[in-house]
Amino acid sequence: MELTGAQIVIECLKEQGVDTVFGYPGGTILNIYDELYKHQEEIHHVLTSHEQGAAHAADGYARSTGKVGVCLATSGPGATNLVTGIATAHMDSIPIVAITCNVGLPLLGKDSFQEVDIAGVVMPITKHSFIVKDVTKLAKTIRRAFVIAKSGRPGPVLVDITKDVTANKTEFTPYVPKPVKPYTEEIEQKSLEKAAQMIQEAKRPFIFVGGGAVAANAWEEVRELAHKIQSPVTDSLMGKGVFSGTDPYYTGMLGMHGTKASNLGVTKCDLLIAIGSRFSDRVIGNARNFARNARILHIDVDAAEINKNVLVDCSIIGDAKEVLKKLNQMIPETEHREWMETIEELKAKYPLAYHQEGLTGPAIIEELYRQTDGEAIIVTEVGQHQMWAAQYYKYTMPRTFLSSGGLGTMGYGLGAAIGAKMGNPDKVVINVAGDGCFRMNMNEIATATRNNLPLIQVVVNNQVLGMVRQWQTLFYESRYSNTVLRDKVDFVKLAEAMGAVGIRVTKKEDLPGAIQEAIRLNTTVVLDCIIDSDDKVFPMVPAGANIEDAFDEADLAKKQK
Template identity: 45%
Template sequence: MTAFATAAQTGTAPAKTGARLVVEALEREGVRHVFGYPGGAIMPVYDALPGSSLQHILVRHEQAAAFAADAYARVTGEPGVCLATSGPGASNLITGIANAFMDCVPMVAITGQVPRSLMGTDAFQELDVFGLTLPIVKHSFLARSPEEIPGIFAEAFALAKSGRPGPVLIDLPKDVTQAEAALPPAGPPAVPESPAMPAAAALRAAEAMIEAAERPVLYIGGGIAIAGAEAQLRAFHARTGLPAVATLKGIGALATDTPGYLGMLGMHGTRAANLAVDGCDLLICAGARFDDRATGRLDSFASRANVIHIDGDPAEISKLRRADCALAGDVGAILEALHPARPDIDPWREQCAHNAGLHAMRYDAPGTGVFAPALLKALSERAGDDLIVSCDVGQHQMWVAQHCRFVRPQAHLTSAGLGAMGYGIPAGVGALFAEPDATVITVTGDGSVMMNIQELATLRRYRLPLKIVLLDNSQLGLVRQWQELFYEENFSEVDLYDNPDFAEIARAFGIEAFTLDRRADVPAAIERLLVTSGPILCHVRIDPRENVWPLVPPGKSNAEMMEA
């Protein structure tokens, strides 16, 4: 045998670099899109990308890669993948990783690392991203050899989407991705067992509680979408006819125009939703975690009610509010198994419906300027069932939650737990790669848009038809509102008087744009947004004094809401 014998002649597998194994592992997991930004330590992986089945989306900031992967995962239900180099590339991912952790979004974040021989030497662009991200990931991996890569990736994807989903970090030293290894096929990863169903006695106890209640309320959280339990929730709601409320992440689990749905509860929830929870005698919590933004002062939240808590994560049950009936396990299966007799609660339903009518949102604001809630309501209704809204953080986030029509939870993309400004446009990018035929609208503000405005270049590069509604009040609106109400109008560092002309900026990026400042022009603006085939930005000037109402003041019960 000569020194030049082929792998086929010797019976051995051809050697592959660690970088090639990374790409093959992603392909094996069915990954189609990777959001990233190259650099030195991750360069071997980028060298292996051409010729693969993966489409890499080049963002203009690593934070945008993580946000886009986050939105992609929320829409598809599969882990989103983001890729960055070591040092600042890795640290720029951290906000997006934290966002996914807080909102239970499956994500695999891949970072380059300096060669193993340089680790711990303060080498150029060395950063302990493994240590930095420990509190905000489900698990972290540091590859020590190319042979480990297939198993690491298989386990990472299994962990990201099993149980309570979340982000997993894989850190790849450069010499590991450059080195060659001949490997046997990777075996299947050990997947955590699915949660068991509650005992039949617990299910029967819950049914008895529902049948006996006089004023029950169904309290819906983001766990419904995480479990893929929308159909089971809707069937349960139809069987029982319970008045229903939702958290910010729970919006869309029931279509927002469903009879008996009272809207979002909590700090900026509807008065009807908060009054229903305050007056209920039974709270059926399905996939929610009693977050402070939803409960207000916890000791006054549904204070006269027994609690049935349904959740896929047993750790959430009785963590903040003691459950009188705990149902941990597969949320969809639990809802499907619950078949109580339809409770005789017509007076309660009528009272909730009366409050919903009495305290319905109003859209007849005085003046001739654009009233943002009315614009958002009309836009979402006109967009139809294919709508996906990716929203930034601020007053506009609350207006979207209060006023937009949603028919599924995957249509409402928002940074709920972390409240990260700059989420909107990158999330719109991720949503369009997840569902290219959807009508994707980013709602942002003049503060939030500046956090990741560079992603207009990504829209242009990939010709993504994102519709951007930029609400500009020349203020950090939600901070200004709090300073007005709770800090004696000491307006500190919230005036954005020197904002640029955002329409001109968009046009400089090659994106169609126009400005809207008159209410009479709203219908035409909505049509222009929806019929334009490519990306378009509508710069909407609104009253800087406009506030989000209603509002639960800090430290107060949800029943003590402030109005305009």
């Protein structure tokens, strides 16, 4: 059958099982939006307040569902407004397909109105970027984009289409996509055998889980391995929920704001099993001294990550789930009682702790955990609140903690929460933001209310840029250059102006009731929680220091004396 390019885009999205897209229309993409109008019963379009919100929503949808997220934008500023969201997805290996439209082919390269080479702009921050100038190649390109986005190490793909291609016609043949198989081509038997031997020889093993284990759906295999070899488990920000935060083998997050038990434990271990981790600088600190007493086994789907940041003793390239399936069959059950006793002593000696009096960031997160029974999807912006959310909410399943880890994008969370709610309508979805982050994309509250989304926006409001202020306090002799936000903005009134419910919380004793009310109302709610400007995230490792040098408030007080 003969279809226009715009019709082909819609048919290809339907082929891929896409039922939700996020975007913002404009001149060059009007043909596609006209077709969306005709197919609104099959594909629900969420009109965001800003294209960046659309990219983050596609990201949040993908992280929380495991599907490919899709966003749409017009040419020029519409397309460039997607860039931060695409880069965010790229750094955290999240599968999204961004579809943009450009000026007509005769106008390309002439600095035409709203012309930007968006395929060139995003080349360093995508797995692949395409520009389609021939309608006969459109269907193949879109189908290929979805395969690239979700195969191997996932990531974003951009497809830019000239406007004339969306209007031109060609023959279209329907296609049933083949399932993308896990990447197993490079799993070598000798590497598996060496890894199994290292595990059996280890007296003090430690498992470190990253976002690759989430992408590979490997949580069952990770949990089986940990209990089979009696190993403690730590995770990165991206690996949250792969191993349950309520499991006694869990030691908390690793790295700059990880627990002392994890940081000291990894330093003491004799085998570190890293699964789906890229060894970010925020995790490893001083690379030369990271896990210096251990042999390192690295399991990752991306060969480029092996020996990139940390030299390892053995590596297995391939899908983490498939690798662990094989590895678990090769190793016997092992006991490490003495080692686990050491870990339990570390956990008992160095628990996460905060001031119990007054309303604080950790208190807010712990109350969210209690009121949701640990079953909510928690989304965060970036900063102190992000670290508190990682530290004090116990994640028992993957895809329930969504955060910008690699790029650290302020303004990520609200759009991502909208995407998560669209993909998980039966889940309680909560975005935790600092007041600085909330300001960046708070216009997306209008998107939530327009779509009648029951969404809870928690603003941890300390009237400063908290994490930057923390660094200024500790390392810049309290010179607070442009980090104080005290002004006349009223987030409760702002919420009400956008059609949401606003609730202000100033006392710790009022917090449980406020959260209960936010959940009960089943609408868009903004909780404005006022905390002290100088609350800090502890433990903390100074940038570039050894992870065992983590210090907390008590250590800081001793040092200052």
